[in-house]
Amino acid sequence: KQEVTQIPAALSVPEGENLVLNCSFTDSAIYNLQWFRQDPGKGLTSLLLIQSSQREQTSGRLNASLDKSSGRSTLYIAASQPGDSATYLCAVRLQSGGSYIPTFGRGTSLIVHP
Amino acid sequence: NAGVTQTPKFRVLKTGQSMTLLCAQDMNHEYMYWYRQDPGMGLRLIHYSVGEGTTAKGEVPDGYNVSRLKKQNFLLGLESAAPSQTSVYFCASSYPGMRNIQYFGAGTRLSVL
Numbered sequence: 001k002q003e004v005t006q007i008p009a010a011l012s013v014p015e016g017e018n019l020v021l022n023c024s025f026t027d028s029a030i031y032n033l034q035w036f037r038q039d040p041g042k043g044l045t046s047l048l049l050i051q052s053s054q055r056e057q058t059s060g061r062l063n064a065s066l067d068k069s070s071g072r073s074t075l076y077i078a079a080s081q082p083g084d085s086a087t088y089l090c091a092v093r094l095q096s097g098g099s100y101i102p103t104f105g106r107g108t109s110l111i112v113h114p
Numbered sequence: 115n116a117g118v119t120q121t122p123k124f125r126v127l128k129t130g131q132s133m134t135l136l137c138a139q140d141m142n143h144e145y146m147y148w149y150r151q152d153p154g155m156g157l158r159l160i161h162y163s164v165g166e167g168t169t170a171k172g173e174v175p176d177g178y179n180v181s182r183l184k185k186q187n188f189l190l191g192l193e194s195a196a197p198s199q200t201s202v203y204f205c206a207s208s209y210p211g212m213r214n215i216q217y218f219g220a221g222t223r224l225s226v227l
Binding site for chain 2: 041044091106107
């Protein structure tokens, strides 16, 4: 069974810092990996999707990398802003069988203070 | 284009009552999912559907039933609500295949007293 772990569980940083959020998974035969953002009391919003054949994806100040061999993905946030405060979740889909069924990590709660 | 819409947004039930949560998507997605989110537990899959007329169990299906009579709608039913079903429920949808990005609704907050 795929297990997805996100470290740290919570993070509080001053505005302007560059951040790295981690996502690790136990089964490296993945189909793709997706990073989400969740604001308090809201649903999840997709940030980046990395296919198994890709090493990274970028969107604005966000960069997600994937290393299947080590079972890790990182979400890099450059020049953090208070508006980045949210919970960030990663979700992993396996190649075989239920490739449409993702396994979610429990998320990293991020606070960026002015 | 509304995306994924969940109704109701909030609900309070008494133990033993029944209710249905409705999820509607206007993106012509084949796949739809129901999750619950609890503090410290993350998102857990209740049931999912890979197409109209099909449903399957997820990680925590007990106490819930689902139906996908129309492609755009996915209903989650609680026949006899229990306090353990107090949670935030999220619906999601996606295309099949390589670009199966999931799109989520805003959630339904359910309290069972």
